[in-house]
Amino acid sequence: MVACARAKVDAGLGLEAAPIFLRAAEKAPITQRAELRVRACEQYFAVGETAKGEGVLKDLLKGQASATPAAARRWRSRSRTRSARCSAGRARHLRVGGLESAALSDALWAAAKGLFIHSPVRSAYFAARSAAIARAIGDEARHVRGMVIVRAVWSVAGESAVLTRLRAIIDDYLGRRDDPYIVGLSVLFDGISAVSRGRWADAMRDLEFGITHLRQRCSNIAWECNFGAVMLMSLLESRGELRAIALRSAVMSEQAQQTGDSMVEFVAAYYSALVLLAADAPSDARDVIARAVRLGNVAAGSAAGLRASMIEALCAQYAGEIAVAWAEVERVSATLGAGGPRSPRTSAPTSSVSTDRSHWPWPNGQV
Known part of the structure; x- marks a missing residue:
């Protein structure tokens, strides 16, 4: 199994x-x-x-009340202070109950990674908790891993003194250890931080290096590389560089077919559909995204499902099918309002439009 x-x-x-x-x-x-x-x-x-x-x-995390998602929401207003304490090495020793400490740190890390794009504050919270547990058990690699995400989120509006401290923790570790994963991860998130500050050239350089380094030096890093590729394509989309998007989409699609990675193929299809739409070919864009949805078993309401719905709505608008476009918007809104993803193209109960942007997959909640 x-x-x-x-x-x-x-x-x-x-x-x-x-x-x-x-x-x-x-x-x-x-x-x-x-x-x-x-x-x-x-x-x-x-x-x-x-x-x-x-x-x-x-x-x-049953029995770990301080680390549950509900606690994350309750303590959101204090998450920055807690993150700072973790970075400064002042985190209290954490009770880990019946769950082995390293596994608990990894579980929180998985949440931090998965939430980063569409809920960065919660992502930083989970990363800080993961890092604090790792520090309590003396696992420096896991501790520094968590600090990478905390620093990336903090860089948007954090104090320079805290950022300097976080950078020092990462640099000190890398100065003593040959850890290719932390190198690639750190540079990758440096690129993401550069995007938030509008430093496009730095962002492109760091994202490219991070992806390449992780692929060449590490194993079991599918999420990191796929995430980096999505951020790179998103950067190109923000700048309107359609030629670059077209070339990279073709390369991504070929790589995905060789490895059998349907999620990467979906990302390539999404950006190929944008290019096709710009080339006055909405029907082709629809066909590309529909095939990718079937291949990747994409659920409506998931991050990928929302992107697929976005293409469908754009194509309908482009073709003058305003009623179809609006029906797609209402379908997605009902799915989100009902509380979660559903299988592709299944009907959803009528519900009020969800305004909780924490579940949206685009930076800053922009659709």
């Missing part, structure tokens, strides 16, 4: 892999159950199934 789940992860089918990991955990020796549940949690968050990811995380 684990081998099957891993094969699906390699094929970009994280949504199918997650429940298999959970079933495997039920039959696994007690010493392996936490790790397998963490893997399931990671896959749900990685594909944008936030509600399902939180469900597994809550189950993992």
Whole structure:
């Protein structure tokens, strides 16, 4: 079962892999159950199934009241202070109950990664908690890993003294350890921070380096590389560089077909559809995105599903089908308002439009 789940992860089918990991955990020796549940949690968050990811995380953290998503919401106003304490090494020793400490840190890290694009404040909270637990058990690599995301979020509006401290923690570690994962991750998030400050050239350079370095030096980093590629394409989209998008989409699509990664192929299809729409070919754009949705088993209401719906609505508007476009908007709004993703093209109950931008996959909640 684990081998099957891993094969699906390699094929970009994280949504199918997650429940298999959970079933495997039920039959696994007690010493392996936490790790397998963490893997399931990671896959749900990685594909944008936030509600399902939180469900597994809550189950993992039973008895860990200070680390649950509900606590994250209650303490959001204090998350910056807590992050600062973690970065300064003043975090209290955390009780980890029956869950092995490293697995707990990894579970929170999976949540931090999965939430980063569409809920960065919560992402920083989980990253800080993951780092604090790692520091409490003396795991420096996991501690620094969490600080990378905390620094990226803090860089948007944080104090320079805290940013300097966070940078010092990362640089000090890399000065003593040859850790290619932290190198690639740190540079990748430097690029993301540069995007938020409008430093386009720096962002392009860092994102390119981070993706290439991780691919060449690390294994099991599909989320990091895919995430970096999405951010790079998003940067090109923001700048309107359609030729560059077209070239990179073609390369991504070829790589995805060679590796069988349907999620990467969906990302390539999404950006190819944007280019086709700009080239006065809305019907072709619809065909490309529809095939990618079928191939990737994309659920409506997930991050990928919202992007697919965005293309559908844009194509309908371009073709003058205003009623069709509006129906797509209402369908997605009903799905989100009903509380979560649904299977592609299934009807959803009527509900008020959701205004909670924490579930939107675009930076700053922009659709």
